[in-house]
Amino acid sequence: MTFDLHRTPIAGDAPGTTTDLFWYTAGPEDAPVRVHLQAALHADEQPGTMALHHLLPRLREADAAGQLRARFSIFPSVNPLGLSHVSLRHHIGRYDMGSGLNHNRAWPDLYLLVADRLSGKLTDDAAANVATIRQTVTEWIDDQAATTASRRLRLMVLRSAVNSDIVLDLHCDDESLKHIFTSPELMPGLQDLADWMGVAATLTAEDSGGGSFDEVLPNLYRKAQRANPDHPIPMAAETATLEYRGQADVSDEIGIEDAAGLHGFFAGRGLIDADPGTLPSPAPAPTPFEATEVLRTDAPGLLAYRIGLGDRVSRGQPVADLIAMDGPDAFIARRPLVAGTDGFILSRASAKYVRAGTGIAKIVGTEVLPSRAGGYLLED
Template sequence: MTFQQHTTVLAGDAPGQSTTLYWYTAGPEDAPTKVHLQAAMHADEQPGTMALHHLLPMLRDADAAGRLKARFVVFPSVNPLGLATRVLRRHIGRYDLETGVNFNRRWPDLYPQIAEAIAGKLTDDQRTNLGTIRTAVGTWLDQQRPATAAQRLRLAILKSAHNADIVLDLHCDDESLKHIFTSPDLMPGLQDLADRMQVAATLTAEDSGGGSFDEVLPNLYRKAQRANPGFPIPMGAETATLEYRGQADTHDAMGREDAQGLHDFFAGRGLIDATVPDATPAPGPTPFEATEVLRADRPGLLAYRVGLGDRVKKGDVVADIIAMDGPDAFLGRNPLRAGTDGIILSRASAKYAVVGSSVAKIVGTEILPARAGGYLLED
């Protein structure tokens, strides 16, 4: 039996401080496939942790029965630093309070760090080239000397994920249906994951503009391919951000359902020896640039006219913004209209909006000119 708990102690930024990161491994160390799973990088997003709480016993039991065909590395709550950031009875697990940086932004661009190291070493065999790239990345990571606790945490995560074949980062939205963010290069290959999750949408982008964790490895291999067109280089990792509904949806039954979906995805890939039922097809991918992030154009109280999953057309009223100042204070309502046709994927749980607040994501099919080539994320 290979199922094992591990701990990594991260030195803190003040004398006498440290933080413990808990993680698990299961499956043969020499398995041909490595899976890296993590949840709660945004530490105030807990549905993924609940899902991994239910998945871990499944992996433990499959491991004991000799049914694991991959090496699984699981971080059920990957950001213990963010778990500690509570201010005035509110959990602020999305940002590093020291720097203000979102924990899921500004991850490194790896290819420039290893381009020189792989020069002259690529061959006509793609598996060899994949190994060369992974070795170079591992060497670069070993050379890093992080100065802060946040940097030490990022380095520990990258050391685990950099040589994985499947990397799944479990998040959630504010108030939302299930969806996936991934790279267009990886679809339709990850459609089986979308089917097992039963997502409402799979949103794809090569570069969403924020340096998100799920884009680090696809960006590495994509840049390597483009810089070395004469050599076969695979997309060496299937990576995705899995959005498990909204923050309030951290429920035991939902976590069990989500864990079963992950288990069945791995079993369908032959990574767990188990018979699973066929999955119901989910919607195919759409470009993230076709999703409108509808924002408040004035401050006020949100009164939604639509629910999650509702289909709207351009010009339909998504919400009224109730005025809270001026001559119409608490009497006037100003409609906020959809800028595209599509489905309502997410809404705001906090109904007091300021100018620029995200009110809804509307998943359409047509690229929006204002979104093309821009910053696609909400923060």
């Protein structure tokens, strides 16, 4: 049996403090495919943790039956540091309390950091080049002297991910339908993941502007390819952010459904020697993330939505009304906030008091928006 629980202590930033990271491995150590699964990088997002809670027993049973054909590393709550970030009874699991940095932003540009170390090491053997790149990045990670607990955690997680072939980062939105973020080169290869997950949308971008975790490895291989055109370098990691609905969508019923989807994906790939179950209906084809509008407020106020999740809207159609909370018509005046594109409502804000600049809805369209091309695509 290879199903094991690991406990890794992470030295804290204050004297005498340590936080334990609990994670699992399963499957043969010499398996040809390695899978990295993590949830709750934003520590206040728990739907992925619930999904992995229900997936772990299935992996344990498959391991006991000798059915695992991949090596799995599973981090059900990958950011235990963020679990303690509570202020005035509010869990602030999205941001590091010391630096204010979003836990899913500013992950490193690995090729920039290892390009000199790779010089002269690449050959005409694609598989060997992947192994060399992975080993070089691993050596760089091992050479780092991390000065904060957050950085120590990031380096440990990155070490697992960079040596994996499939890397799935489980998140959720505020109030949302299921969707995926991934790199354009990885589609339609990950269409089976979208199908098994049952997503409403798969949004693709080479660079969404924030250094998100799921973009680190595609960016590594993409930059290596472009800098070394005479050497074969495949896109050696299938990575994606899986957005499992909204923060409030945490229940056994939902978790069982999501775990079944993950199990079906892995079994369908032959990574678990088991019946994947009934094939799901095809999910929509991917669309560029630049074709998704993030509708923002231009003033503070109280939101009154006119639409629901999944509703289709046309450009100029009111999505919500913003009720004034000051001025000559305070608490009486209201004005519409309108869609800037044709599409459907993927997500909404659950908090109805909003400040100026708040993203209140994502509208998934099909045509790249000039205001989004080449810009910062994320909400915060």
